[in-house]
Amino acid sequence: MATSLDEKQSSLKTFLESHPGIKYIPPNGPDFSSLSALYVCSSPTTPLAVVRPQTADHVAALVSFCTAHAIQFTVRTGGKNIFGLSSVQDALMIDMRDMDSIQIDKSKSSVTVGGGILQAKLAGALAKEGLVTPSGSLGFVGLVGWSTYGGYGPLASHYGLGLDNILGAKVVNAEGEVVVADKELLKCIRGAGGAFGVIVELTVKVYPLNHLLGGMIIFDSQDLIPAYEKFNAGYQTLLENGAIPLELDVQQFIVNTPQGKALAVAVVWSSDDHEAGRACLAKIEALGVVVMNTVESQTLAQYVEIMMSAIPPVAYGSCRTINVRKWTKETSQILSRGIHRMPSLFGTAFSLHELRGPSAAPNPDSVFATREPHFMLEFISLVNKEEDVKESEEWGASLRNEILQKDPENVLPGTYISLTPPGDVPLSKIYGPDANYQNLLDLKKKHDPQNVFNLAVPKLLES
Structure with a gap:
């Protein structure tokens, strides 16, 4: 017999009376709206309640309770998932953000963090x-979710993806036990995140780096399409000539500003040799007419804080991505046309990520499949007005589909799961080839045969 919502609330309250250390925020609580709020507001949901465990044992008790009482639950490590997947209607939200401990090992080669640490x-x-460890560009993102599903970011070409830097993990498994992840479970975590358990602790590599060079370079965009095409032609030449070291990350954006559309480039030089960095950056600056340059010496912490300040606290909409092997003439022409018709809506943008060096090298100790040099094209529809969502998303979907249709041989089968709408691309393609995906399914059946973590990404088994 199905359990009613009131019965679930009642059993949860009874459970929490014997676990007073777990913070409890019911739907009628004064802080519920703020603590359950997500970055994207497009599909608001009301979870059963929000609970904030303080220890791994708290998480284990919550998983055991939910399993015993047939209560669905989600796990929130940061809450910045583009598709709002950490909140499901009437499911218990286990909010990990109080578990944000940081312990640097004595050799300063790794750091162990709590499952809710923000970058x-x-x-x-x-x-x-x-020290640094690879992270994304936005400090409000949870490290665990970012890294275990891939972990693209400004240090990736130098140090590898986020998942490449995971050394160990402590997990609450489907039986509600706190376990240290073995080699097999770690392989699953590196690419399939929380589908195999709640990650309550993560150990990652760290690297010596005092100050990087980072910031935005804005180019004269009065004639945007020619400026964009000139930049990319020049940048491809630099890449082909080996003039872009792995220490330099270049992420392009086409964004809407009060003055119109603009070509902006986020650059990060991840080395303390700033003289060499300035020389490399001069080559990037020479690819157009620079109208603004904010690049300066700073820590990674300062960089992610500055980047975060440019992002609105909430948004409506979503993103779509596609991976292409090379910067072909056909792809460039399609994107030029797409940029020309990009809606002039704040929050509508195009971004280009590049995977090369260690970020594009095979990692047999992970289930992340897209391990070859490629460009990730990101069509961003994260607008600040709900009425603008439809136009922005239709533009992104149309542009993505045009590349799929007109340059299919250049398109990789898989996409980046963190920026792919659920169901938009088959998991067999994201985690392919077929033998790898089947192995992932077999491991899911072994570690979570009852599909306890059925609301986690990826959804490998039917509920």
Whole structure:
């Protein structure tokens, strides 16, 4: 017999009476709206309640309770998932953000963090020791979710993806036990994240780096399409000539500004040799007419804070991505046309990520499949007005589909799961080839045969 919502609430309250250390925020609580709020507001949901465990044992008790009482639950490590997947209607939200401990090992080669650590806090703590670990560009993102599903970011070409830097993990498994992940479970975590358990602790590599060079370069965009095409032609030449070291990350954007559409480039030089960095950056600056340059010496913590300040606290909409092997003439022409018709809506944008060096090298100890040099094209529809969502998303979908249709041989089968709408691309393609995907399914059946973590990404088994 199905359990009613009131019965679930009642059993949860009874459970929490014997676990007073777990913070409880019911739907009628004064802080519920703010603590359950997500970055994207397009599909608002009301979870059963929000609980904030303080220890791994708290998480284990919650998983056991939910399993015993047939209560669905989600796990929130940061809450910045583009598709709002950490909140499901009437499911219990296990909010990990109070579990944000940081412990740097004595050799300063790794750091062990709690499952709810945000990237800004970790970057700040590491900066005090002259250290970094790969992260995304936005400090409000949870490290665990970012890294275990891939972990693209401005240090990836130098140090590898986020998942490449995972050394160990402590997990609450489907039986509600706190376990240290073995080699097999770690392989699953590196690419399939929380589908195999709640990650309550993660150990990742760290690297010595006091200050990077980072910031935005804005180019004269009065004639945007020619400026964009000139930049990319020049950049491809630099790549082909080996003039872009792995220490330099270049991420292009076409964004809407009060003055119109603009070509903006986020650059990060991840080495303390700033003289060499300035020389490399001069080659990037020479690819157009620079109207603004904010690049300066700073810590990674400062960089992610600055980048975060440029992002609105909430948005409506979503993103779509596609991976292409090379920067072909056909792809360039399609994108030029797409940029020309990009809606002039704040939050509508196009971004280009590049995977090369260690970020594009095979990693047999992970289930992440897209391990070859490629460009990830990101069509961003994260607008600040709900009425603008439809136009922005239709533009992104149309442009993505045009590349699929007109340059199919250049398109990789898989996409980046963190930026792919659920169901938009088959998991067999994201985690392919077929033998790898089947192995992932077999491991899911072994570690979570009852599909306890059925609301986690990816959804490998039917509920």
